[in-house]
Amino acid sequence: MVGSIDLYAGDLNTEKVEPLPEDFDPTAVIKELVPPVVEAENEEKDKKREIVLGRNVHTMCLAVTEPESDDEVTGEREASMASVLARYRKSLIERTKHHLGYPYNLDFDYGALAQLQHFSINNLGDPFIESNYGVHSRQFEVGVLDWFARLWELEKNEYWGYITxxxxxxxLHGILVGREVFPDGILYTSCETHYSVFKAARMYRMECVKVDTLVSGEIDCEDFKLKLLCNKDKPAIINVNIGTTVKGAVDDLDLVIQKLEETGFTHDRFYIHCDGALFGLMMPFVKRAPKVSFKKPIGSVSVSGHKFVGCPMPCGVQITRLEHINALSRNVEYLASRDATIMGSRNGHAPIFLWYTLNRKGYRGFRKEVQKCLRNAHYLKDRLKDAGIGAMLNELSSTVVFERPQDEEFVRRWQLACQGNIAHVxxxxxxxxxxxxxxLNELVQKRATWFQDGKLQPHCIAADVGKENCLCALHK
Incomplete structure (x- = not known):
């Protein structure tokens, strides 16, 4: 170690190192612990913070305040924080009761894992190589990855992946692999794709071609073919949606591959990433669904762990072919491992939660839950239409699209996701x-008040869901 310091100092022999002052005290601390509140200039004080889309959280935030000097004796601090947390827990229970618009499975119980909350579990580096950091959960992570690789028909020695x-x-990772395989490739994806795919195109400075969609939200493969023909000289990187964000539409993977082959793209000139955030785990259990399988010429598949599986923290699974990953891998001496992930530190608790659920439910358990979701989705769609509310449900989906409620307070109460004139559950x-x-009962009662005087009319959603699913005055 001393030798390395001497060598380093020799490299800097042209610089004079200033000695520490004689009165330097390494034990000294700053007397004024709390920094002053930042004050705006006079002309700025009266300006309101701009609020975009949602409400300004500063109006409801919980400030961090300094404990009193005698708090260790009185214990008032702990009591105050306990009260805040109790109120917050009560609000979580209430908001969970009225949660319908976002694809999160809130039905889980991980009480058995509470014993692990005292550990900082970090899965640094490559999941398949143990690093110097010993407090990890790679044994759980690889077990989960093996389960998903089997689901998507890829041999253990042919895949690479990690818990995102x-x-x-x-x-981001799937499209990055595609870009590394084809540095001059063009990214193709439908205009109803999740915003993260367009984010990836911006981050990686990729040319991105948006493909039209059918009314269902599924990619229009005829338009896809036309756009491929315009760029036959460059490889294609395609994002295929296994369930779109708003309408839950499933792109036909087989038809996408067929159009690639019809336009002269051989398998060594395209890369397909399948975004299966929600439905990627549901589709294997639906008979009529197009099969997502690595036996087909796809490059990667990703799903979310906090959606259909149900986890208390956001997480996901990313699987790709092992042959592609060397383009991304870099050895990291600091970790005594290699890394090909997007993030450095990764949540080591998430693989344990996923492993626990997969073991409890298994393939049979997920099949039963898929059947329940599809059955209940059809029930909701039928009840909406019976009440005179325009609604659509794609055949392979549990996302029910309907006309957007007129009252934004009702939208917030039920945490509905909206886009234009439509909302979904x-x-x-x-x-x-x-x-x-x-x-449904609340919605029907609200509609009776929204439209009672005839000044307001239900939205026409024919352009969004098709004339046959719109029940406005024009299309009843």
Whole structure:
């Protein structure tokens, strides 16, 4: 160690190193612990913070305040924080009761894993190589990856993957692998694709071609073929949606591959990433669904772990072919491992939660939950139409699309996801018939007040869901 310091100092012999002052005290501390509040200039004080889309969280944030000097004696601090947390827990229970618009499975119980919360579990580096950091959960992570590789028909010695921090990271990684395989490739994806794919195109400075969609939200393969023909000289990197964000539409993977072959793209000139955030785990259990399999010429698949599986923290699974990963891998001496992931530190608790659920439910358990979700989704769609509310449900989906409620407070209460004149409910394993009935009854009662004087009319959603699914005055 001394030798390395001497060598380093020799490299800097042209610089004079200033000695520490004689009165330097390494034990000294700053007397004023709390920094002053930052004040804006006078002319800026009266300006309101701009609020975009959502509400400004500063109006409801919980400030961090300094403990009193005698707090260790009185214990008031702990009591105050306990009160805040109790109120927060109560609000979580209430908000969970009225959660319908986002694809999260809130039906889980991980009480058995509470014993692990005292450990900082970090899966640094490559999941398949143990690093110097010993407090990890790679043994759980690889077990989960093996389960998904089997689901998507890829041999253990032919895949590489890792547990991501969210579905977006899975898309970022899948498209990055495609870009590394084809540095001059063009990214093709439908205009109803999740925003993370367009984010990836911006981050990687990739040329991105948006493909039209059918009314269902599925990629229009005829338009896809036309756009491929315009760029036959460059490789194609394709994002295929196994369930779009708003309408839950599933792109036909087989038809996408067929159009590539028809336009002269051999298998060594295209890379397909399948974004299966929600439905990637549901489709294997639906008979009529196009099969997502590595026996087909695809490059990667990603799913979210906090969606259909159900985890208390965002996470996901990313699987790709082992042959592709060397283009990304870099040895990291600091870790005594290599790395080909997007993030450095990765949540080591997430693989344990996923492993626990996969072991409890297995393939049979997930098949049962898929059947329940599809059945309840059809129930919701039929009830909406019976009430005179325009609605659509894609055949392979549990996402029910309907006309956007007029009252934004109602939208916030039920945490509905909206786009233009439509909203949707994603029927997950925790969404029961009883919960749907409460929602429907409230919606019907609200509509009676919204449209009672005739000044307001229900939205026309024919352009979004097709004339046959719109029940506005024009299309009834």
């Amino acid at each position: 921090n969210c579905g977006t990271e899975g898309n 994603v029927v997950m394993p925790n969404v029961t018939i009883e919960k749907l009935d409460v929602f």
